Amino acid sequence: MLGKTYDGQDCGLARALEVVGERWTLLIVRDAFYGVERFGDFAARLDIPRAVLSQRLRSLVDEGLMERLDDPGHAGRPRYRLTADGRALWPALHALMRWGADRAGDGGPARSHRHARCGSELQPGGACPACGLVPPPQDVETERTDPARGRDDLVSRALSAPRRLLQPLELGAPST
Numbered sequence: 001m002l003g004k005t006y007d008g009q010d011c012g013l014a015r016a017l018e019v020v021g022e023r024w025t026l027l028i029v030r031d032a033f034y035g036v037e038r039f040g041d042f043a044a045r046l047d048i049p050r051a052v053l054s055q056r057l058r059s060l061v062d063e064g065l066m067e068r069l070d071d072p073g074h075a076g077r078p079r080y081r082l083t084a085d086g087r088a089l090w091p092a093l094h095a096l097m098r099w100g101a102d103r104a105g106d107g108g109p110a111r112s113h114r115h116a117r118c119g120s121e122l123q124p125g126g127a128c129p130a131c132g133l134v135p136p137p138q139d140v141e142t143e144r145t146d147p148a149r150g151r152d153d154l155v156s157r158a159l160s161a162p163r164r165l166l167q168p169l170e171l172g173a174p175s176t
Contacts, residue, residue, distance in 0.1 A: 019063050020089070024048050025056050026096070029082070029089060032066065033137055034159050035169035037079040045155040060086070082166070090137040090165070091126035098124040110150055116141045116164060137165040 006014035020026055027046055036042055043053055057080055060066040065086035068078045082089075094113060101109040102124075114121055115128035115135045126134045144150060144160040158171055 019065070022056065022059070024052060025060065026093065028053070028056050028060065029065065029086065030093060030097070032080065032082050032086065033090065033093065033165045034142065035163065035165070035167045036155060036159075037081060037168055038071070038077065039080070041155045041169060041171065042080075044153050045151065045159075047151075047153075065089070079168075087137055087166070090140075091134050094122060094126040095124050108145065110145060111142050112145050113165075114141045115139065140165045 005018055020029065024046065027048075028042060031042060031045055036045060039050075039053065039057070042048070042057070043050055046053070048056075057066065057068075061068050061080070063085075064083055066080045067083050068080055071077045071079050097111075098109060112121060113126075115131060115133075116139050117135070118128065118130045120128050120130040122135075122140065123129055128135055141162055141164055143162040147160050150156055150160075154171060155169065158169055
């Protein structure tokens, strides 16, 4: 098994990989930006083994990127939300998504990301070409570019409509 640290690497990238470099972690963070908050919704959307999801969420909470909150309407079913440190990952995450889409050769990005204030599509690094700003995630609107692409689970269908990043996803019946 590979280790989780990069001993001897005095580098910010090595530290970042120690925190978000494990398989599934950035996909969990991505979905948290899209408003997924419940364990069951992460599991349904990502099709991730529940034990792995539990460990990754615990790690993200321990590292201060997410917080675990009680769901007042559903005892024993916590919600997970990005902290300020987690939200600070938005420009890097957006850049990675665009980088991956540009190299996949499958029709471009699966989702569009627009500055809510002016409607401009964000550049690969997350900047708005009209304003020159990198809008905070709560000022970014997203939607699936082609509803026929991607997963067809309940959570993915709910996320296909236009919505702001960080807007909590409410599906009606709670997920476990």
